[in-house]
Amino acid sequence: RQGSELAGWAMGRWTYEGIDLNHNFADLNTALWDAEDNDLVPHEFPNHYIPIPEYYTFANATVAPETRAVIAWMQRYPFVLSANLHGGELVVTYPFDMTRTYWKAQELTPTPDDGVFRWLATVYATANLAMASGERRRCHYDDFTRFGNIINGANWHTVAGSMNDFSYLHTNCFEITVELSCDKFPHASELPQEWENNRESLLLFMEQVRAG
Numbered sequence: 001r002q003g004s005e006l007a008g009w010a011m012g013r014w015t016y017e018g019i020d021l022n023h024n025f026a027d028l029n030t031a032l033w034d035a036e037d038n039d040l041v042p043h044e045f046p047n048h049y050i051p052i053p054e055y056y057t058f059a060n061a062t063v064a065p066e067t068r069a070v071i072a073w074m075q076r077y078p079f080v081l082s083a084n085l086h087g088g089e090l091v092v093t094y095p096f097d098m099t100r101t102y103w104k105a106q107e108l109t110p111t112p113d114d115g116v117f118r119w120l121a122t123v124y125a126t127a128n129l130a131m132a133s134g135e136r137r138r139c140h141y142d143d144f145t146r147f148g149n150i151i152n153g154a155n156w157h158t159v160a161g162s163m164n165d166f167s168y169l170h171t172n173c174f175e176i177t178v179e180l181s182c183d184k185f186p187h188a189s190e191l192p193q194e195w196e197n198n199r200e201s202l203l204l205f206m207e208q209v210r211a212g
Contacts, residue, residue: 009088009184019064022086023159025071025166026056029098032169047112050169070163074171081209082175083124083202084163087186089179090131091144092121097153097162097177109154111168120208121150121176127204129197130181139182153177 014020028050035045052071055061094117099107111117125131131149144151153159167173178198186194 011184015064015066017064019062019067021064021066022163023161024062024064024067025161025163026052026170027098027161027165028052028169029096029160029165030102033100048169048172052170071166071170074167074173078171079167079173081120081206082167082173083178083205084175086177086179087181087184089139089142089144090128090136090149090182091142091156091179092125092128092131092150093153093156093164093177093179094118094121094150095153095162095164095168095175097159097165099154099158105158106156107154107158108152110152113168113174114152116174117176118150120174120205122148123208124176124178124201124205125149127201129200137182 013022031053032041032045032047032050035041041047056063095111096109098109099105100109101107125148128149130136136145136149142156153162153164159165162177164175164177167175178201180198181194183190
């Protein structure tokens with residue numbers, strides 16, 4: 001109702017209960033990296049299909065019902081490829097979303113499958129009309145065109161408990177984040193163009209599920 005130009009980045013970010021769904025998944029990164037530092041991987045601690053920590057399953061844990069439902073859905077259907085769609089920037093990010101050095105706000109933190117993730121992100125970004133446009137402008141301060149409009153999530157800004165990292169570590173699903181538009185809340189009249197900007201990207205991305 002305020003209009004897209006008057007809505008800040010935080011508008012619509014939290015649920016009615018005050019939970020940011022984008023940061024609400026179990027942090028499996030810390031457990032994995034602690035185990036790696038203690039030479040427990042993979043013989044005593046797994047490096048994939050990492051179990052959800054007990055504290056996260058308690059009834060009083062700060063976990064939104066939406067998050068619990070998505071996790072149950074992921075466990076029931078073993079997805080192998082996924083993307084979640086955001087707004088407010090024009091870039092495709094890929095795991096890890098959380099920095100390996102816990103106190104750093106930004107740090108390149110690739111997964112062992114970095115080449116695959118970079119390929120998946122590039123497939124989407126190069127087919128996206130807005131990202132690939134010669135008239136592409138910066139949304140804010142970051143010039144993602146220098147990197148082909150893709151970036152390692154943690155190298156942009158760290159996110160603990162992201163769905164991307166959780167999907168990868170808990171279910172072996174390769175998931176990316178697509179920041180669709182500089183405008184977080186486009187007007188209804190702009191939606192057809194937003195669809196055209198992403199239609200081919202979505203189709204090409206889904207086709208990658210056939211890659212081994």
